[in-house]
Amino acid sequence: MSFKYLITVSFALFWILTLHAQSYTEQVKRFIAVDTNSVAITDVKIIDGTGNAPLSGQTVLFSEGVITEIGENIKIPEETLIIDGTGKTLIPGFVMMHEHIFYSMPFENWFSVGQMSFTFPRLYLAGGVTSMRTAGSIEPETDLNLKKWIEAGKMTGPRMDVTSPFIEREGYDIAELGFVSSPEEVRKMVQFWADRGVTSFKVYNHITREDLKVCVEEAHKLGLKVTGHLCSVTYQEASEIGIDNLEHGFMVSSDFLEDKQVDFCDPFRSREAIRALEEDSPEMKSLIDLLIKNQTAITTTPVVFEPYTDHEMIPGGGEEALATQVLERIKSQYDRMQGRDSSVHVQFKKDLKWLKQFHDKGGHLMAGTDPTGAGRTVAGYANQRTLEILVENGFSLGEAIKICSLNGAIYLGMEENTGSLEKGKWADMILIDGDLEDDIRNIRKTEIVFKKGTGFDSAKLFESVKGKVGLN
Template sequence: MKKKISIAIIVLFVFKIYAQEFSSQVKRFITVDDTEYAITDVTVIDGTGSASKTNQTIIISNGKIKAIGNDLEIPNGTTTIDGTGKTIIPGLVMLHEHMFYTKPFENWFSVGQMTFTFPRLYLAGGVTSMRTGGSIQPQTDLNVKKWINEGRMTGPKMHVTGPFIEREGPKVPELGFIDSPGEVSKIVNYWADKGVTSFKVYNNITKEDLKICVEEAHKRGLKVTGHLCSLTYEEASNIGIDNLEHGFMAASDFVKNKEENICDPFEARQGLTNEPVDGETINNLIDLLIKNKTVITTTPNVFEPYTDREIVPGNGLDALAPQIQERIKEDYKRAQGRDAASLARFNKNLTWVKRFYDKGGFLVAGTDPTGAGRTVAGYANQRTVEILVEAGFTVEEAIKICTLNGAIFLEQEKLLGTLEVGKQADIILINGDLNFDIKNIRNMEIVFKDGVGFDSKRLFDSVKGQVGLN
C-alpha cells in the first residue's frame, strides 16, 4: 500500500511540473499552453554569442527545448507557430531590477512599491528571470516570488536581494540604516533564512561593513553586490565583493585625495567627468576588476540623457499614471539642451563598459527603474538591449550579456540563458529581424516562460496608466 501511494505522489509531482495550474488572473494572458509545439522557419539568436541562424525550427515539449535545427521532423498533430520573418532569443535574465518606482515629494526622494504592475511589465518586456538589485520590501518581494511560482500571479522567475545595507546619509525614508558593523551579520543571516539569495551594500557603508557582509554572505553561498560611493571599486573588489552596479557611473575611484569611508557624490561625479577616456586610473581599475573576477552590471537606461531622446526610453510613457506623466513631461522639457555633461558621462561610461568586456571582464545588465522616473520596468529592459548595440556591442553580444551572462551569475546556466536542447523553454518570439534593426526588440509577441506563452502586448496593456500607483 505504501509503495502505491509513493508512486501516486511521484506521478502527481511530475504532472505538476509539466502542467502547472494557473489562476484565472494569470490564464487571461496565456496564449500557448500546449504540452508540445513547434515554432517554424524562424531566425534564432541562441544567447551563446554565436551568429544568428535563419530558417530554424524549435520544438518545445513539457516546458523544455526538445530539438532545434533547420531540418527537423515535426510529429503529426503538433501545434505549430509560423516564425517567418520573426526572431527568437532566450528570455532575458536581468540583474538590477526593482519592485519599486521613484515617487518624489517636494525636496524628498522617495520610492513606492509596484507589487502588481512591475512583475507583469517585466514579463511583458521579455524578462523571464530577474534579480532585484536591492529591496525596500523584501518580504513583499518574497511573497510575490512565491505566488508567481505557484501560478497565482503573473511575472518572471525572481531572485530576491535583501534590504539595502546602508549607513545614514541622504534622507530616503524607505531605507533602513545601520549604526555599527555588528548589525550587518544579523541582517544577512536573518534574510538569508527568509529566502533572499543576495545582498546589496549602498552609498555610505564602511570597509568593515562590507567585509562582514561578504564574509557572512559567502558562508551561506550567497553573493554581495554594491552601489558604492564611500568605498572605491578598487577597495570593494579587493575585499571580495562579487558584483558592482551601474557600470562605472558609481565609481569614486577618480576622486583626488578621497577620504576613507566617506561619500562625496559631487566629487565622485566630478572625478568621473575629469577622468580621460583612456586615463591611467580607469585602465588600471579595469585590469584589477578582471583580475579579481568582479562582475559589473551595466544599467545604461537609468542614466540616459534627455535631449532629443524619448521622454520615457523604450516608449513606456503611457504606462505611467496621468499625474506622473505630467511631472515627467515637465522635467523632460526643462532638461532639453541642458544635459551635455550628462551625455558626455553617459558615453564615456559605455566606452569603459565595452572596454571592460572586450578585455575579458564579466558583464551583466539591468535597468534600475528609479532615477528621475523615466525608467519603467519592461520597456527599460528592451531599451537596455538597444543601448548596448548602440554602444558598439554586436546584437549577439548584447543578447548574451542580457541572457547567458545573467544566468551564469545566478548559477542557473544549466537550466536557462541559451536556446539549447534540454534547457527550460524561456523564449521570446519577436516580430522582425534584430540584426536589421535592434529596435525590433520592442515587437515582442509571445514571451515563453518554462514553455508557457504569455501575450506581451496584453500584459503591457493591462497596466497602462497604473505605474506609480500599484
C-alpha cells in the same frame, strides 16, 4: 498580426492537448497565448544567447517546457502546435540583474519610492524578462511573497532572485531605507534576511569597508552573493574585499577622486572626477584589469542615466504605462531639463566605451534597468531599451543579447537551465515580429514571451497596466 493567424495546428481538434504540469489561476491564464505539451516554432531566425552568429530558417522544438531540438529539417512529432516563425526572431528570455519592484515617487523636495507590486511584475514579463534579480528591496517581505506567488502560478511575472533591503549607513534622507550603525548589525541583517529567503545582498553608498567585509564573509558562508552601488568604498577596495558585483557600470565609481577620504561618500566630486577622466585613461585600464583578475562582475544600467542625455522622455516608449498625474509631473521636469548638461551625455558615452573594454578583455558584464532615478525608467519598456542601447554603442547583437541573458544566468548559477537557446534548457524565449539584425528597435515588437514553455501574450500584458504605474 494576431496570434490566431500565426499559429497553425496539425489537427482540427488540437485544443484537447494536455496542459503543462504548471497550473495557473484564471488571473494568470488570461495572459497565456500558448500552453501545450509540444510546440515547434518553424522557419525562424534565432540568436541563441551564447554569442554565436544568428541562424536563419531554424526550427525550435520544445516539450514539457524544455527545448528538445534546434536546427533545420527537424521532424516535428504529431500533435505538436506549430508556430510559423517566418520573418521573426527568437532570442533567449532576458535575465536582468538590476531590477526593482518599486518606482520613484518624489514628494515636494523629498526623494521617495513606492512599491509597484502588481504592475511591475507584468511589465517585466511583457518586456521579455523571464528571470530577474531585485537589486535592493524596500518591501522585502512583499517581494518574497511575489516570488512565491509567481512560482505557484497565482501571479504573472518572471522568476525572482530577491535581494535584501539596502544595507546602508545614514547619509541620504530617503525614508524607505533602513540604516545600520555597526558591522555587527550588518552580520545580523545578513543572517536574518537569509533565513527569510533572500538570495542576494545589496550594499549602498555610505557603508564602511568593514561593513562590506562582514557582509561578504557572512553571505559567502551561506553560498550567497553581494552586489553594491558604491561611493564611500571604491571599486578597487570592494573588489579586493571580495564583492561579487558592482552596479551601474563605472558611473558611480569613486576610485578617481584624488584626495578621497576613507569610508566617506562625496558623490558630487566623485562624479566630477569620473567625467574628467580621459577615455583611454591608464588608471581606468588598471581598474578594469584588477576587476577582471578578481572576477568581480559589473552590471550596467544605461537606461536609468539615458534620460539625462536629451533622449526620449520615457526610454522604450513607456509613457503609456504611467498614471496621468505621474506622466504630467515627469513631462514638466523633462521640459525644464532638456538638453541642459552636455557633460552628462559625454560621461554616458564614455561609460559604455569603458564597459566595452571591460567586456572585450573578458570581464563578466551583465545588464539591468534600475527603474528609479527621475521616474523615467519603467519596467519592461526599459529592459527592451537596454538591449537597444548596447547595440547602438558598439556591442554586437550577439554580445548584447548574451549580456542581457546568459551572463545573468551564469552569475545566478542558473546557466544549466536558462539564459540561452540550447537543447535541454528551459524554453525561456522571446518571439519578436521582425528581424533584430535589420533594426534593433524591432525588440519593441515582442509578441510572445515563453517562460518554461508557457507563452505569454506581451501586448496583453502591456495593455493590462496602461495608466497604472504610479498607482501600484
